[in-house]
Amino acid sequence: MAERRNIDQTAAPVMAAIRHRLRSLYYGSHPRALAFQFSLMMVDLAIIVFFLMGPYLRAGNAYLLVDYVVTVIIALELVARMLVAPSLRYWLGRPMTWVDLFILATLLFPNQLANFAFLRALRIWAISQSRLFSLMLKRRGYSEYEDTIQACVNFLIFLFIVTGFVYSTFFYGEHVGGFIDAMYFTVATVTTTGFGDITLPGPLGKLTSIVTMIIGISLFVRLAQTIVRPPKVTFPCPQCGLRRHDADAVHCKACGYLLNIPDEGS
Template identity: 55%
Template structure:
């Protein structure tokens, strides 16, 4: 009897393992393959991600809305489902968990699950835009529309936008309504101060109070100038394609290059259509 009972149990375990392996295989195909079904799935995920980012940007203006917490927890559920699915789709979950974009996404999930406890760190949610641009899902549609050559300028613009909104959230959280006559009374004031400081326009009508405010302004200006220089370089520097030279390993070349400029090896760079 015991042997007969063990057979169905072992069979059920084998079925569950096979089902779990099949689920991981399907998720891997959906997230990483180029099939029409996978492309539609990836496009849907990208649209949801962009909608979530729009919510993060508008959060300071929506926080007083009665439906805010419902939206917040709904987005937390979506982000949790996406993280679990991506973890199952990875070949090495522990290695996947150690990646910086994933660590940031987990932190963002924590701010969504505890919005009242981590309210002062909620402005870091906009980093989701930065983590999104570290995935192939974001760039694949652009490359198909021959925008892959502009990946560096687009990434530079996104980095600058993420920095602006992170700093704006920090300024609003840390310095709004401080003092008897606060310079920063709302989110728009914080955004105005950030843009004026980053561009070194410095109108002076809005300033951060105290020594900590001056130090924060110095850091914002230094990092902001660096990002602007990076953006200018990405825009005005000739476009390059990522194609490692098989001879010397040089990573980037001109789109129409025939020979590697470092070693002279003959290249066979695919065109934007993949031929």
């Protein structure tokens, strides 16, 4: 019993150190953390490429090997994110946890389930919404275009997610142009052009078209608004706390407080 207590007492600091290290890499802004986060994004892009190349690699002997390597990578990241989470309940409450678990299931049984690895694109969307992304834009001098850039990323990620779903559900492995057909259908549906030369069969196809049109046109309008309207900067109003203002604003639109927004050269 004493031996076991000693082992537990030794393991606890080690586990705490591992968690502290992982949190530093996942949420830090120092060079090593940025390099780690960039590497994760590259891994996500590689997984997406593997998804796109899936139909052409299935005939080869190495397909299952690559499939299970990707499975191990996603599983390890799931464990790492569980360790950095404040609690198990918090980790289970994150939507991306369930997305990754679903992707794992499709990768573990590639012959029985459609490949839904395209959902890893949601990771890129999550990065675009993070404080780190805003900080990177500010360092590059693009902070005033943050809304426009995020609207573009949101729209492109939505197009890719819908295209991936249509491709996996209706066109996967049919012919060489399957992904192109899926993208063509998605763009035609989002823009409400509706050529009608490619349609999705059955109730699932109709529901997919309806959801794509409703969400897609909303994101499209949002993108148009951010491009047309003047760029805004992040500068919290000292009186009311409003964070977004026109770059040349003198007074806060919400409360009229006199602002002193520094320009890029300040």
